Structures are given as C-alpha cells and as structure tokens.
Amino acid sequence: MRKRISFWRRQARNVGVSLVFVMVATGLWYTQEQGYRDQLSWMGVPTWETLTPTSVHRVLRNDGFLVGWSDLRVNPLWVSYYLHAVEDPHAGARPDFQRDWRTLWPITTDSYFGSGYDRGHLAPNYAIAAVHGRVAQSHTFRMSNITPQRPDLNRRLWQRLEEVVIDHFVPRFGTLQVIAGPVFPERYLDNALNRVGLVEVPEAFYKIIVVPAEQPLALAFLMPQNVRGNEPLDRYVVSIDEIEMRTGLDFFPNLSEDMAGRLEGQVRTQGWELEKVARLPSRF
DNA sequence: TTTAGTGT
Numbered sequence: 210m211r212k213r214i215s216f217w218r219r220q221a222r223n224v225g226v227s228l229v230f231v232m233v234a235t236g237l238w239y240t241q242e243q244g245y246r247d248q249l250s251w252m253g254v255p256t257w258e259t260l261t262p263t264s265v266h267r268v269l270r271n272d273g274f275l276v277g278w279s280d281l282r283v284n285p286l287w288v289s290y291y292l293h294a295v296e297d298p299h300a301g302a303r304p305d306f307q308r309d310w311r312t313l314w315p316i317t318t319d320s321y322f323g324s325g326y327d328r329g330h331l332a333p334n335y336a337i338a339a340v341h342g343r344v345a346q347s348h349t350f351r352m353s354n355i356t357p358q359r360p361d362l363n364r365r366l367w368q369r370l371e372e373v374v375i376d377h378f379v380p381r382f383g384t385l386q387v388i389a390g391p392v393f394p395e396r397y398l399d400n401a402l403n404r405v406g407l408v409e410v411p412e413a414f415y416k417i418i419v420v421p422a423e424q425p426l427a428l429a430f431l432m433p434q435n436v437r438g439n440e441p442l443d444r445y446v447v448s449i450d451e452i453e454m455r456t457g458l459d460f461f462p463n464l465s466e467d468m469a470g471r472l473e474g475q476v477r478t479q480g481w482e483l484e485k486v487a488r489l490p491s492r493f
Numbered sequence: 494t495t496t497a498g499t500g501t
Contacts, residue, residue, distance in 0.1 A: 299494060327497055335495035364496040372495060493496050 242270070249275045250289045251386035251421045252461035263397050264457035269311050269353055273345030274332040276353050277390070277458075282409045283314050284356050287390035287458060288331040292340050292379045300338035300346060309353040316352040320406035329358030329367065329414075331389045336375040356391050357405045358414070358434065365438025365491040370416060370430060373442065373486045381482075382420045389416040392431065392455045410434075415452045417460060419472075427472045428481050431455070441487040449473035 246254050246268065255277055257264035266286045269276040274290035306318040306328060321328050332354050338346035348354070358367065379385055391411030394400045403410045413433045420426040431447045449460055450473050464472065 303497095322498085322500090330496085333495075339495085358496095360497070368496050375495075491496095492494095 245270055251419055253463035255287045255458045255460050256462050258457050258459045271348035273337050273341030278353055283407045284391055284409055285331050285353060287388055289388050290332055291386055292336055293384045294379050295340055298339035300335045301343055304347045304350050306350045309351040312353050314407050324405040326357035326405050327360050327363040328355045329363040330354060333371045357408060357410045361438040362434055362436050364493045366432055366436045369491055370442055377486050386419040386421050417449055425472060426480055438491055443483045443487040446476055448476050
C-alpha cells in the first residue's frame with residue numbers, strides 16, 4: 210500500500226515538473242514571437258474589432274513582414290511591414306511563386322490558372338526585396354501573401370501606388386510602416402462562392418501608410434478591383450476608420466485613444482505632396 | 494529596377 214502511494218506521488222511530481230517546463234517553454238516562445246511581431250508592426254499587429262468568423266485570423270511570420278491569415282476567406286486579411294531608406298535600392302530576379310504549407314488549404318502556384326485574375330502581391334516584391342533582402346523577397350512569393358487582383362489594378366493602379374511608396378515616400382520620410390489587405394462585400398454569403406480555387410475574391414484593396422514619428426502621419430487608400438489603371442491615386446484616399454469599418458479590423462491597437470482619433474478619423478493629405486505623384490504614368 | 498499570364 211505504502212509503495213503505491215509513493216508511486217502516485219512520484220507521478221504527480223513528474224506531471225508537475227512537465228507542466229512547469231511546458232509553461233516556461235511556452236512563455237519563452239510567446240515572448241520571442243511578440244518580439245518579432247513588434248519589429249514588424251507599429252503600435253501592435255492588427256486585430257479584430259469583434260470576434261467574428263470573417264475577421265478572425267492567425268499570424269504568419271516571414272522575413273520582413275507579417276501576414277494575418279484567414280482560414281475562412283483563404284486570404285491574407287492584412288500584411289504588415291516596415292520600409293526604410295536604403296543606399297542603393299535594387300531587387301534580384303523574380304523568384305517563382307511557392308506554396309505555403311502553413312495555410313493548410315491547398316493553394317498551389319497554378320490555382321489562379323485561367324481565372325482571369327492575377328496573383329497579386331500584398332507585401333510587394335520590389336520594395337521588400339530592396340529593403341529586406343533576398344530571403345524576404347522569396348517569402349513575398351508565398352501564396353499566403355497573394356490574393357486575386359484584376360490585371361488592370363495589379364499591374365497599373367496598384368503598381369503605381371507601390372512605386373510611389375518605395376520611390377517617393379520612403380526617401381522623403383526615411384521610415385514607413387505599411388499595412389495592406391483585401392476588402393470583401395459586407396455580407397459574407399453574398400461572396401462566399403466567388404472564389405479562385407479556394408481563395409475568395411476581394412472586391413477592393415486597402416493600403417495604409419504611416420510615418421511612425423512623435424507626431425505620426427497617416428495616409429490610406431481604398432482601391433476597387435474594377436479600374437482602368439490610369440486614374441489619379443488621390444481619388445482613392447480614405448480615412449483609416451473607413452477601412453476599419455469595411456474590414457472589421459482594428460489597426461494600431463496600442464495607439465492612445467486621443468492619437469487614434471486624430472490619425473484614423475480624418476483624411477489628412479498635407480505633407481505627402483500627393484499632387485506630385487498621383488498622376489505618374491503606369492510602367493506597364 | 495518595381496506588374497504579371499500564357500501553356501507546358
């Protein structure tokens with residue numbers, strides 16, 4: 210009898226030791242993961258305003274950028290990255306698109322074949338490559354960073370915006386935080402079957418650009434799928450609040466109430482010299 | 494220098 214009691218005590222102690230070990234390991238992992246996330250986002254990673262199936266997501270970490278992945282939409286709901294000025298910006302050759310096994314869903318590199326949609330980058334190839342290097346560049350070609358875009362948007366209007374960000378805004382401000390992602394129709398069921406393979410087709414895309422300073426500046430764009438491509442960029446400027454309403458996401462959650470009101474509630478284009486870049490011609 | 498599909 211005595212032996213049995215000591216046996217169970219020993220077991221209990223072993224379980225206790227294991228639990229402590231797991232908790233410490235989890236704590237260390239969590240701390241490290243938070244550190245990575247803080248390096249790739251300003252004022253906290255985007256989160257959901259309310260816990261709904263369409264806004265819930267999990268965070269995938271890449272070299273140079275984070276992805277908020279939705280298993281319901283089978284889409285990145287947001288990507289977050291910093292860009293800073295570099296001496297001699299250049300990018301290597303375009304790598305091949307790659308499957309990302311972390312998505313679980315089988316999205317292959319030819320899932321978009323014959324769909325009429327482009328494999329549109331959210332975290333852009335050129336800017337990420339120029340600022341964060343070759344490995345980060347290859348990660349932008351993971352299918353978890355890709356979403357269906359109409360060719361005239363992807364290759365023209367959206368490309369012009371990406372070009373203005375890296376060629377004009379980054380040199381002017383030094384460092385930028387960028388968040389970009391898709392926008393879907395208000396009612397999930399209206400669009401649930403509108404998919405390229407398994408990937409739901411967005412109706413529009415947003416890009417939020419922040420100068421992370423003591424007195425931060427913010428500029429946000431919302432661009433629909435159906436554009437010609439030569440429209441002036443400033444036609445699509447919106448407030449961050451509007452993007453939050455359309456996406457159900459909460460951007461910069463660590464921002465003070467006061468600062469959030471000023472940064473997100475209104476459109477302020479002063480300081481960006483948009484008029485100089487809004488009508489630059491399309492490269493493609 | 495910056496976007497891609499195509500059809501294999």
